[in-house]
Amino acid sequence: MYKRISLKILVTFSLVFFSGASITHENMQHNIDKSSGEKCVEPTDVMRAQHHIFLNQQSHDTVVKGIRTKKYSLNNCINCHIKPLADGTYPSVKSEEHFCSGCHIAAAAQVECFDCHASKPFNKVVKKVGVLEK
């Protein structure tokens, strides 16, 4: 009885694990506007594998120590990576068109960031989130 249960658990885990590993970004279409810069702050493969580590470290440094460097800041990510759709509005974080959600929905890995953080660029002129700068 126990053997059977543990086998089931093992199979389930490995299924989840391997299917998770098979999700890559290769065939994903991202709506990135290259006009804001040529490259990300790290090489693409590093960012794919470790962006959450950078962000976690940055969040600790910022909240606890008050360090506000731009390089790994979430706002910096958002400003570059979230670009308006064809109709001129910014994609919602709930849709797959949002840069972060595109992969995270596919990989079924929940992002906690946007429970609190802004998911759209901020228009400094109008002083409103998600309004395009003109």
Place this chain on the structure above:
Amino acid sequence: MKKYELKLNRRNFLKNSAMLGVSTIAPGVFFQELAYGRALDEPASSKIRWGMLINTNQCTDECDACVTACNEEHGIEDFGRPTTDTQWIRKITLTEELSKKSISVPMMCQHCENPPCVDVCPTGASFIRDDGIVLVNKHTCIGCRYCMMSCPYKARSFVHENLENQLPHAPRGKGCVESCNLCVHKIDNGENNTACAEACQKDGHQAILFGDLNDEESDISKQLKKYATKEVRSDLGLNTAVRYRGI
């Protein structure tokens, strides 16, 4: 006693190095730079303790510029449910029991040196930063509200609603506790003033003065030395960073 001596030494050191800077390189502007103009990659320092002095003589009952400015700065919305809506700063009207004299007082997190909210927080999400600002780390806050139970000033609010369109510099979200953060993003960016103090100055009341309590040369330290001021609930021995005049 020892701690106090250490502080004095550190202060002397600061002063001396500043003097050196002033005499050798540049005029007085440089001194300001040295003391406050923290670089973006430099952590907050315990040499500084940010605080506020509120002069209730200058504050009027009708004015709520500080409250409006705070709400705007941090994107605090009103859901029309006054019991659960967030308030980081509020105006309390005090009426003297004997004389019926009325005073208006802005009240917010008092940024205690020994904050009860930090003591009771099970995960350490409620913490005091090196420069004396009491903050909630919303990455580790589990929303248990024990800090709200323990705060003698009722300074904290719990986010009861789903929030959308938060401002990039003011992350806020449902299920966490929050309170006045002394406009920490402005301090980190070197603005060294709070939205409420700015609004008050703009309105011509000059009732809120923000500054470094550790620096003897700062306006706030000079005023604290000159006038009789009060710490709210001083009987609790919390050593607050927000002080009041005229109560």
Place this chain on the structure above:
Amino acid sequence: MRDKTEYMVVEFSKAILLYGIVALSLIGLGLFSFITLEHEGHWLTGMNNQVVWGLPHVFAIFLIIAASGILNIASISSVFNIKIYKPLGRLSALLAICLLTGGLIVLVLDLGRPDRLVVAMTTFNFKSIFAWNIFLYSGFMAVIAIYLWMMFEARYNKFVGKVGAFAFAWRVTLTTGTGSIFAFLVAKEAYGALSAPLFIALSLLMGTAIFYKILFWMDRGLGVPLGAEIISRFRKLLIYFIFTVLYITVLAHLTSLYITKNHDFEFFLLFSENIYTFLFWVGQIGLGTIIPLVILYNKKLSKSALGILLASILVILGGFIMLYIIIISGQAYPLDLFPGYNESSTFYDGAISAYTPSIYEVMLGLGGVGISAAIYIFAIMVLDFTPKNLGDEYTLGKEYKEKLIQNED
């Protein structure tokens, strides 16, 4: 000493079915409430920025302290070696686990971020009594597990006394820890150091009353005969604990009344026209103390199983109301930020805060009760927790025969 009681695995029956349906529907209500609150936010509850802990916390603390108190029956048998309680040892430990689990789940599900439970279990601030309580609660589970093992395994029965003593010490610490949550609030007049002993006394009372209810149900539902001797013992325990709780309550209020700055709060709680005054006099004192005492001292009722059941139910109700008063009234009463001034603001400074529990809080709390019940029912159906017979002839042994002889004389 070996435990010679005969135990049984309870088989499926109508009573079990009924009990199970009730438990599962309560869990369903709790889950529904949890999912709704998690999705919509806490504005749906009656809790707000003034009264931050509400009915879920009353339920949670009620279940947690009852868990500690219900283990008292096992303690009496193995630590103080009173034989008549020996057959109840396993049940007592099981019920402690059930109630604690139910209470903790309510506490966790009411968090603003229940998804961060892992954070709470891995990041600790040891200056916080909450952080200590996490260890006290999880440690309590482990201690009871070992305790049960010693009771189940005949070879280890000889260690029951020692493990029981340890469990006894642990549960007193646990209830102290729970009571201390309120003792450490510097600015609130309502709470003092007496809350810890008060919680201990209340836990003993709640545990005894709930245990009696279970015994009564076993007698009627499962067919485990309940002897007059056990009934009379529970009657005495109830009386002792009612008086202990009453004594500490009176002591707490008298001490508080002696301190002038607390007069306003005491007046608010005891003599003004609000819900808490009503709950205190009618609920806690009337329903929870006086009427049960009248029943327990009544010549006829005190000898009937039903009479003691009625007293137990009233005592449970009274204890629940008492916790409600302790937790809510202390928050509803305004903090005095500026002594000597009258205060008013849009944030309810200087005003008595209103609190009306919403249906979601009731459902969440009942969900916890449902979880406790479900674990109990599941456990007695798979392991032999339940003694076959609690009649006098079994529980008393030799003494029973002597009694019979005496009666014949």
